[in-house]
Amino acid sequence: MTLAVTDRIKSFKDLLLSFKIEKTTNPAFFSELSEGLQELSPEEKTGVGKIKKRFDYHREDGFLLEGTVNLLVVSPLLELAGFLDEPYQIRSPFGIEIVINDTIETLRGFIDTLVVNDNLWVLSLESKRSAIPVGVALPQLFAYMLAQPRQGDLAFGIATNGDEFIFLKLDFSAEQPTYDFSRAYSLLPTNHELGQVLKILKRLGSVVMEAQED
Numbered sequence: 001m002t003l004a005v006t007d008r009i010k011s012f013k014d015l016l017l018s019f020k021i022e023k024t025t026n027p028a029f030f031s032e033l034s035e036g037l038q039e040l041s042p043e044e045k046t047g048v049g050k051i052k053k054r055f056d057y058h059r060e061d062g063f064l065l066e067g068t069v070n071l072l073v074v075s076p077l078l079e080l081a082g083f084l085d086e087p088y089q090i091r092s093p094f095g096i097e098i099v100i101n102d103t104i105e106t107l108r109g110f111i112d113t114l115v116v117n118d119n120l121w122v123l124s125l126e127s128k129r130s131a132i133p134v135g136v137a138l139p140q141l142f143a144y145m146l147a148q149p150r151q152g153d154l155a156f157g158i159a160t161n162g163d164e165f166i167f168l169k170l171d172f173s174a175e176q177p178t179y180d181f182s183r184a185y186s187l188l189p190t191n192h193e194l195g196q197v198l199k200i201l202k203r204l205g206s207v208v209m210e211a212q213e214d
Helices: 014-021 042-059 068-081 134-146 194-213
Strands: 095-101 104-117 121-129 154-160 164-171 178-182
Touching: 014 134, 042 068, 042 194, 068 121, 068 154, 068 194, 121 134, 121 194, 134 154, 134 164, 154 194, 164 194
Parallel strands: 121 154
Antiparallel strands: 095 104, 104 121, 154 164, 164 178
C-alpha cells in the first residue's frame, strides 16, 4: 500500500509546504538524545552483543534485503526495550513505497512500520536491490508520522535501514509544529552504536508514557 500523503512528499521542501511545519533552531529541542538516559543492565548489554554478532555475520554477504533487517535487528531491539509487552501495542505491517531517483537507477524501498502507543514509531526501510540511505527517506517518514492519529504534543520516530539509525521528533505544542532529527547512529563494525540506540529508544518510550499519564 502506498499512502497518498507520501506520493507528493519527495523532499523537505515538499514536507514544509504540505504540512506547514518548521525545523527548530533550538539546540536543546531534542534533549532526549542525551539527557535522562539509563545505563543498560548486564542482560541488555548481552542482548545488544548478540544482535550485533548476528548482524555482522549476515551483513558479510552484502546489504540485508526484505525482512532480514526486522528479523535480525528491529524485532530483538524492540524486545530489549520492552516494547513487545504491556502497555505497548504494536500494529504491523503498514506499507509505504519509497522511490528515490539517483543518477544511476530508481531505488524502490519499502517501510515496514511498527506503531508503538501511537506516539512512538519504528520505521524499518528495506530495499530489494540496493541500500537506501535513511536520511534520503526522512521527508516521507515525517509525512507518514504527521498524517497519523496521536495523543499529546510530542511524537517520536526511529528509522533504520539496518546499517544506521536516525531518531525523529515532532512537537505540536505551538501553533506551528516543529521538528528535528538526530545524526545517524551506526551499526557498522568500525562504529558500533547499538547500545546507545537502545538507551535512546528506552528514553523515548518513557517520555511518551509519562506524557500520556499527565
